[in-house]
Amino acid sequence: MIQVAVFGYGTVGSGVVQVIDDNNDLIAKRVGERLNVKYILDLRDFPGDKNQEKVVHDVNIILDDPEVEIICETMGGVKPAYQYTKSALEKGKSVCTSNKELVANHGPELIKIAEANKCNYMFEASVGGGIPIIRAMNTSLAAENIVKIIGILNGTTNYMLTKMAGEGTSYDEVLKKAQDLGYAERNPEADVEGYDACRKIAILASLMTGHYVKYEDVYTEGITAITPMDFEYAKKLGKSIKLLAIADDRDGKLTVMVAPFMIGANHQLNGVNDVFNAVYVTGNMLDDAMFYGRGAGKLPTASAVVADVIECARNIGRTLPCLWDEEVVRLADYKEVKRRFFVRVSREQRGAVLNQVGPIKEVAVCDEEFAFITPVMTEKAFDDKIKNLKGVLSVIRVEE
Amino acid sequence: MIQVAVFGYGTVGSGVVQVIDDNNDLIAKRVGERLNVKYILDLRDFPGDKNQEKVVHDVNIILDDPEVEIICETMGGVKPAYQYTKSALEKGKSVCTSNKELVANHGPELIKIAEANKCNYMFEASVGGGIPIIRAMNTSLAAENIVKIIGILNGTTNYMLTKMAGEGTSYDEVLKKAQDLGYAERNPEADVEGYDACRKIAILASLMTGHYVKYEDVYTEGITAITPMDFEYAKKLGKSIKLLAIADDRDGKLTVMVAPFMIGANHQLNGVNDVFNAVYVTGNMLDDAMFYGRGAGKLPTASAVVADVIECARNIGRTLPCLWDEEVVRLADYKEVKRRFFVRVSREQRGAVLNQVGPIKEVAVCDEEFAFITPVMTEKAFDDKIKNLKGVLSVIRVEE
Numbered sequence: 001m002i003q004v005a006v007f008g009y010g011t012v013g014s015g016v017v018q019v020i021d022d023n024n025d026l027i028a029k030r031v032g033e034r035l036n037v038k039y040i041l042d043l044r045d046f047p048g049d050k051n052q053e054k055v056v057h058d059v060n061i062i063l064d065d066p067e068v069e070i071i072c073e074t075m076g077g078v079k080p081a082y083q084y085t086k087s088a089l090e091k092g093k094s095v096c097t098s099n100k101e102l103v104a105n106h107g108p109e110l111i112k113i114a115e116a117n118k119c120n121y122m123f124e125a126s127v128g129g130g131i132p133i134i135r136a137m138n139t140s141l142a143a144e145n146i147v148k149i150i151g152i153l154n155g156t157t158n159y160m161l162t163k164m165a166g167e168g169t170s171y172d173e174v175l176k177k178a179q180d181l182g183y184a185e186r187n188p189e190a191d192v193e194g195y196d197a198c199r200k201i202a203i204l205a206s207l208m209t210g211h212y213v214k215y216e217d218v219y220t221e222g223i224t225a226i227t228p229m230d231f232e233y234a235k236k237l238g239k240s241i242k243l244l245a246i247a248d249d250r251d252g253k254l255t256v257m258v259a260p261f262m263i264g265a266n267h268q269l270n271g272v273n274d275v276f277n278a279v280y281v282t283g284n285m286l287d288d289a290m291f292y293g294r295g296a297g298k299l300p301t302a303s304a305v306v307a308d309v310i311e312c313a314r315n316i317g318r319t320l321p322c323l324w325d326e327e328v329v330r331l332a333d334y335k336e337v338k339r340r341f342f343v344r345v346s347r348e349q350r351g352a353v354l355n356q357v358g359p360i361k362e363v364a365v366c367d368e369e370f371a372f373i374t375p376v377m378t379e380k381a382f383d384d385k386i387k388n389l390k391g392v393l394s395v396i397r398v399e400e
Numbered sequence: 401m402i403q404v405a406v407f408g409y410g411t412v413g414s415g416v417v418q419v420i421d422d423n424n425d426l427i428a429k430r431v432g433e434r435l436n437v438k439y440i441l442d443l444r445d446f447p448g449d450k451n452q453e454k455v456v457h458d459v460n461i462i463l464d465d466p467e468v469e470i471i472c473e474t475m476g477g478v479k480p481a482y483q484y485t486k487s488a489l490e491k492g493k494s495v496c497t498s499n500k501e502l503v504a505n506h507g508p509e510l511i512k513i514a515e516a517n518k519c520n521y522m523f524e525a526s527v528g529g530g531i532p533i534i535r536a537m538n539t540s541l542a543a544e545n546i547v548k549i550i551g552i553l554n555g556t557t558n559y560m561l562t563k564m565a566g567e568g569t570s571y572d573e574v575l576k577k578a579q580d581l582g583y584a585e586r587n588p589e590a591d592v593e594g595y596d597a598c599r600k601i602a603i604l605a606s607l608m609t610g611h612y613v614k615y616e617d618v619y620t621e622g623i624t625a626i627t628p629m630d631f632e633y634a635k636k637l638g639k640s641i642k643l644l645a646i647a648d649d650r651d652g653k654l655t656v657m658v659a660p661f662m663i664g665a666n667h668q669l670n671g672v673n674d675v676f677n678a679v680y681v682t683g684n685m686l687d688d689a690m691f692y693g694r695g696a697g698k699l700p701t702a703s704a705v706v707a708d709v710i711e712c713a714r715n716i717g718r719t720l721p722c723l724w725d726e727e728v729v730r731l732a733d734y735k736e737v738k739r740r741f742f743v744r745v746s747r748e749q750r751g752a753v754l755n756q757v758g759p760i761k762e763v764a765v766c767d768e769e770f771a772f773i774t775p776v777m778t779e780k781a782f783d784d785k786i787k788n789l790k791g792v793l794s795v796i797r798v799e800e
Contacts, residue, residue, distance in 0.1 A: 015685075019543055019685050022684070022685070023543060023544070023545055023684070023685065026545055027542070027543060029610065029723065030542045030721065030723060032721075124540065130685075130686040130687070130689060131689060132536050132539075132540030132541065132689075135535075135536075135539055135540045136532050136535075136536070136540070139532075139535055139539070139707065139710075139711060140524065140532030140535045140536070140704070140707050141532065141703075141707065142427070142430045142707050142710040142711075143419055143423060143427060143703045143704075143706035143707045143709070143710055144423070144703055144707075145423055145426055210429065268671060268692060270671075271668060271670075271671045283703065284422070284423070285415075285419050285422070285423065285530075285699040285700065285702065285703040285706075286530040286693065286694065286699070286700045286703045286704075287530070287693075287694050287697075287699070287700055288693065288694070289530060289531060289532075289691075289692060289693030289694070290690070290691075290692040290693065291689075291690075291691060291692075292668060292689060292690040292691075292692065293686065293687075293688065293689030293690065294686065294687050294688070294689070297687075299685040299686070299687070300685065300686045300687055302685065303541075303543045303544055303683065303685040303686045304540070304543075304686075306543035306685075307539065307540050307541065307542050307543045307544075309543075310539075310542040310543055311539060311542075314721060321430065321432075321714060323429065323430060
C-alpha cells in the first residue's frame with residue numbers, strides 16, 4: 001500500500017481523490033501496489049463528505065508521517081504551496097502538482113531538491129490539463145531536437161474565441177457567457193490577458209531548452225482587443241483566430257510569446273475548439289506532431305496528476321530524469337521573427353497603405369474599411385512600415 | 401558510453417543511425433551517457449556508406465558481444481526477427497523495435513522474456529510511427545480506464561482517401577499515384593486491405609486491456625471498394641471517409657475492427673489528412689484526447705525507436721512496466737455494436753427501402769441513385785433489414 005496525501009481539496013484535489021478511488025483496482029494493477037489517500041490538507045472542513053475523516057488542517061501532520069510517500073499539490077498559487085512542496089521534497093516525499101504558477105516560478109529549484117532527496121517533482125497537470133505533453137517531452141520526444149512548440153494552452157480564451165467565431169458575439173457578451181458557465185473567473189484577467197498561457201509556455205520552453213525560461217520574459221498579449229469584425233475577415237480569409245503560445249527556436253535564437261494569431265484552415269490547430277487545448281510540436285527528426293485534449297476540468301486534470309503519482313509510485317527512491325536547470329535562457333527579441341501580419345485599415349488610408357506597404361491584396365467586408373495580409377517580414381520591419389499609417393483598426397499576427 | 405546495435409539497415413534502420421548521430425550531444429545529455437552504434441546487422445554490404453565498417457552479417461557477433469546493451473530491431477517480418485529478438489532479450493540486451501508484425505504476433509511472450517532478464521522490449525515505433533502513443537498508454541494514461549481507441553493508423557490509405565476526397569480520382573488512379581510516390585508498395589495488399597492497421601489496433605487494444613488481443617480475431621475490411629461516388633455523398637453530408645481502426649469497450653465487451661467509416665466534420669479525426677496518422681483515445685476520467693503525427697517515414701519512425709533506446713539506456717538492468725500478458729481476449733461480436741450506416745441504393749429501390757428501413761432522409765448526387773443514413777442500430781439488425789434489398793450500391797459505417 002502506498003500512502004498518498006492531497007494538498008487542497010478544491011476542484012482538482014477532489015478530482016484526484018475520485019480518480020484514485022474509482023480506478024483503484026486498475027491503478028493497483030499498474031503500480032503493483034494499491035494507492036491510498038491517507039490525508040487531505042485543507043483549511044476547510046467538509047462535513048458530510050465521504051472523506052471528511054481524512055481532512056487535516058496542519059501540514060506537519062502529513063510532512064511528519066513517514067508513511068506518506070507521495071503528495072498531490074493541488075492548492076494553486078505560490079504561497080504556501082512553495083514552502084509545503086519544498087519541505088515535502090526535503091523529506092523525500094515525491095510531489096505531483098497541477099500548479100503552473102509554482103512550477104513556472106520555482107520549477108528548476110524544486111526539481112533539484114527532488115533529485116537531491118531521491119524523489120520526484122512532477123507537473124504533468126500544470127500544462128494542458130489532461131494532455132500528456134510534459135512526460136512526452138521528457139521521454140517520448142527525448143531523441144528530438146524540438147525546434148518549435150505552438151500551444152493553445154488556455155481553455156477559457158479558446159472557448160471565447162470559438163464562440164466569437166461561430167456566433168459573431170462581442171468579446172463582452174462572450175466573456176459574460178463564459179463566466180456564467182463557470183469557464184471564466186469573475187476576475188478573468190489571468191485567462192484573457194494571456195497570463196495563464198504565458199506560464200504554461202514558459203514551462204514548455206524550459207523543457208525544450210533544458211534551461212530556465214522565465215515567464216516574466218515572455219511577451220504576452222491577450223484577446224481583449226479582438227472584435228467580431230476581425231472574425232468576419234478571418235472567415236473570409238478561411239482562417240481562424242486563436243490565442244497561441246509559441247516557443248520558436250530559429251538557429252539557436254529562442255523567442256517565446258503569447259498573442260492572438262490568425263491561423264490557416266489546414267493547420268491542425270485550426271480545428272481545436274471550445275475548451276479543448278492542443279500542443280503542436282515540431283522536432284528536427286519527428287517533423288510535426290500534435291497532442292490534443294481537455295486542457296482543464298476536474299477529472300482530466302486529476303487524471304494527469306494521478307498518472308504522475310503512478311510514475312512516482314513505480315519509482316520510489318529513484319528520481320526520473322527531467323532536464324530543467326536554473327540557468328536562465330536569454331530570449332531573442334520576438335520583433336526579429338519573420339511572419340505575415342493581418343491589418344485592417346480604414347478605407348481612406350488606401351493610398352497611404354500602397355505607399356507604405358506596397359502592392360497588397362485587399363479584402364473587404366464593409367465599405368468603411370478593408371484588410372490585407374502583408375508579405376513575410378520581421379515584426380520590426382512591419383512596425384516601421386505602419387508606424388506612420390493612420391486609421392489602423394486592427395493588427396493580428398499570422399501563423400502559417 | 402552505451403553500445404547499441406541496429407538489426408536491418410533499411411529505411412528505418414538507417415534512420416535510427418542518423419538520429420543517434422545527428423542528435424548525439426543532446427541525447428547524451430538526456431541519457432547521461434553517450435550512445436554509440438557499434439554494429440549494424442544486414443545481409444547486404446554498404447560500400448561507400450560512412451557506416452560500412454559497422455556492418456556485420458552474423459547476428460552472433462552482436463549477441464555474443466557483452467558490450468552491446470541495446471538493440472534496435474528494424475528488420476520487419478517475423479522471421480528471423482523473432483529468434484534474434486528472443487536471443488538478445490535472453491542475454492539481457494534490451495530490444496527496441498518498429499516491427500508491428502513481430503509485436504502483434506509475439507509481443508506478450510517477448511515482454512515476459514525481457515522481464516525475466518531484467519531488460520526491456522519496447523515498441524513505440526510499431527504503432528503510429530513518430531506518434532508517442534505506446535508510452536502514453538504505459539505511463540501518462542496509466543490512471544485511466546481507456547474505453548475507446550479510434551486510430552487512423554495507416555498512412556498509405558489515408559493519403560489515398562485524402563486524394564480521392566480532394567480530387568475525385570478513382571481508387572486505381574490514386575493507388576498508382578501512391579505507388580509512384582513510394583507511399584504504397586508494388587503489392588499494396590497489407591495497406592489497402594487494412595492488414596497493417598489491423599496489427600496496430602491489435603497492439604493498442606492489447607495495451608488497453610492488459611491482455612492479448614490477437615490480430616487474427618480483428619474484423620478487417622480495406623478501402624478497395626470505396627468509389628469517387630461515395631466521396632461525392634460524403635462531401636454533400638459534410639463528412640469524410642477514413643479507414644478507422646477501432647477498439648471499443650462497451651460495458652466490458654470489447655470489439656475491435658478495421659474498416660472504412662464516414663466521420664463527421666467536427667470530429668478531430670476528420671482533419672487528419674495525407675500520410676498523417678492519429679490516435680483518438682477516450683478514457684473514463686480524461687474524456688477525449690488525440691495524438692497526431694507522422695505515422696511512417698524514415699526519421700519520425702527512427703525518432704520513436706531512439707526514444708525507446710533512451711528509455712532503455714536510462715534503465716539498464718531494470719524492466720519498465722508494460723502490462724500485456726498472454727491471456728487471449730475474447731472479442732465481442734462487432735455485429736452487436738450499435739451505430740448508423742450510410743447506404744447508397746439505386747433509385748428503383750425507393751419503395752423497398754421505405755418498406756425495409758422505414759422513413760429515411762434521402763440524399764442524391766445523380767438521378768440513378770440516392771443515399772441515406774440509417775437510425776442507430778446494431779450491425780446485425782442492419783444486415784437483417786437490407787439483406788432482401790436489391791440494388792445496394794454501397795454501405796459505409798458511420799462514426800459519430
